[in-house]
Amino acid sequence: MAVPLFATSLDRYLPLLTERLAEVVAGGRYILGPEVDVFEREFADYLGVKHCIGVGNGTDAITIALRALGVRPGDEVICPSFTFYATVEATVSAGATPVYCDVDPRTFCVTPETVKAAITPRTKAIVPVHLFGNVAPMEELRALGLPLLEDAAQATGARLNGTRAGALGDAATFSFFPSKNLPCLGDGGAVVTDDDDVAQAARRLRFHGSEDKKTFVDVGYNSRLDELQAAVLRVLLPELDGWNAARREAAAAYEREGLGEFVELPTPVDGAEHVHHLYVVRHERADELAAALGQSQIGARGYYRVPIHRQPATARFAPADIELPGTDEAARKHLALPMGPELSEDDVREVVAACASGST
Numbered sequence: 217m218a219v220p221l222f223a224t225s226l227d228r229y230l231p232l233l234t235e236r237l238a239e240v241v242a243g244g245r246y247i248l249g250p251e252v253d254v255f256e257r258e259f260a261d262y263l264g265v266k267h268c269i270g271v272g273n274g275t276d277a278i279t280i281a282l283r284a285l286g287v288r289p290g291d292e293v294i295c296p297s298f299t300f301y302a303t304v305e306a307t308v309s310a311g312a313t314p315v316y317c318d319v320d321p322r323t324f325c326v327t328p329e330t331v332k333a334a335i336t337p338r339t340k341a342i343v344p345v346h347l348f349g350n351v352a353p354m355e356e357l358r359a360l361g362l363p364l365l366e367d368a369a370q371a372t373g374a375r376l377n378g379t380r381a382g383a384l385g386d387a388a389t390f391s392f393f394p395s396k397n398l399p400c401l402g403d404g405g406a407v408v409t410d411d412d413d414v415a416q417a418a419r420r421l422r423f424h425g426s427e428d429k430k431t432f433v434d435v436g437y438n439s440r441l442d443e444l445q446a447a448v449l450r451v452l453l454p455e456l457d458g459w460n461a462a463r464r465e466a467a468a469a470y471e472r473e474g475l476g477e478f479v480e481l482p483t484p485v486d487g488a489e490h491v492h493h494l495y496v497v498r499h500e501r502a503d504e505l506a507a508a509l510g511q512s513q514i515g516a517r518g519y520y521r522v523p524i525h526r527q528p529a530t531a532r533f534a535p536a537d538i539e540l541p542g543t544d545e546a547a548r549k550h551l552a553l554p555m556g557p558e559l560s561e562d563d564v565r566e567v568v569a570a571c572a573s574g575s576t
């Protein structure tokens with residue numbers, strides 16, 4: 217029995233989505249209209265933050281949020297190297313110099329110690345990434361006294377000690393790419409914050425640096441969540457908590473079925489309610505295991521085998537003698553196994569059995 221890496225399906229929502237999309241098309245408002253306004257309010261309320269600004273995607277969201285937080289060319293911004301490339305790419309697009317920090321190879325998140333090692337007098341902000349649906353240790357990071365931008369692209373709906381990811385930093389960014397925990401039907405993203413000035417700057421930057429469409433005070437971006445995607449997100453947001461609960465139930469089933477005998481299971485950060493955007497285990501010979509699982513038609517893949525400080529475009533930001541041992545370990549060992557709200561007990565048993573025969 218084949219088990220896909222992404223056990224998700226929007227099939228049962230398609231009639232409602234189609235109806236809502238037809239209404240938006242008939243209404244004739246496609247950019248910055250009522251759907252975006254209402255979604256921004258609904259998503260801010262869901263997270264427990266004051267402001268949400270819908271933007272074109274999760275990459276632009278990071279660039280816009282960093283600039284809104286006051287990051288200027290030449291400023292240093294601390295980012296993990298073990299993340300999706302966009303975290304660092306967007307930091308460079310904001311004019312900043314990324315400074316790579318290490319991660320805990322078990323949680324895949326930055327720690328206060330790894331961030332501290334990267335701080336210099338030019339550090340302007342820190343971008344903790346809530347990787348794979350875990351939540352970085354924000355309370356300890358807060359004690360470092362620098363502005364925090366959460367990259368929450370992979371952690372929509374996660375919590376740390378009861379507070380949603382997105383409400384833990386000075387600002388946060390989300391992606392609604394179709395594979396994310398809260399998807400839209402194309403590209404979409406958001407910046408969220410409690411700070412009125414940061415929100416106003418982000419709103420201006422997403423619209424060419426203008427508040428009134430006549431006076432342009434920043435060189436900004438054309439990066440807006442559109443009305444059709446906002447309408448989709450309004451249909452799907454009420455489903456998010458149920459989907460995340462199903463993901464956590466699938467993770468519990470993996471544990472119950474004994475997956476931990478064959479691979480190292482995901483490690484939530486202390487206090488984190490992990491939402492398993494990806495279910496990422498650790499194994500000494502991760503790619504060999506992935507190949508064996510592939511033979512059994514089970515989706516499995518390593519996402520970030522080459523960390524960002526070794527990528528052709530972004531290696532130049534790393535000092536020649538950089539050492540990120542946690543990053544190297546995470547890059548080598550991590551392996552995503554099938555996950556999603558639709559993953560059944562039978563699927564879980566199939567994956568565990570295939571890991572049992574493929575991991576020896």
Ligand SMILES: Cc1ncc(COP(=O)(O)O)c(C=O)c1O
Nearest residue numbers: 273274275300302303369391393
């Ligand atoms: C950690 C992280 N940051 C940023 C992004 C960028 O989001 P988007 O693809 O919407 O630009 C992603 C998306 O894959 C991501 O996983």
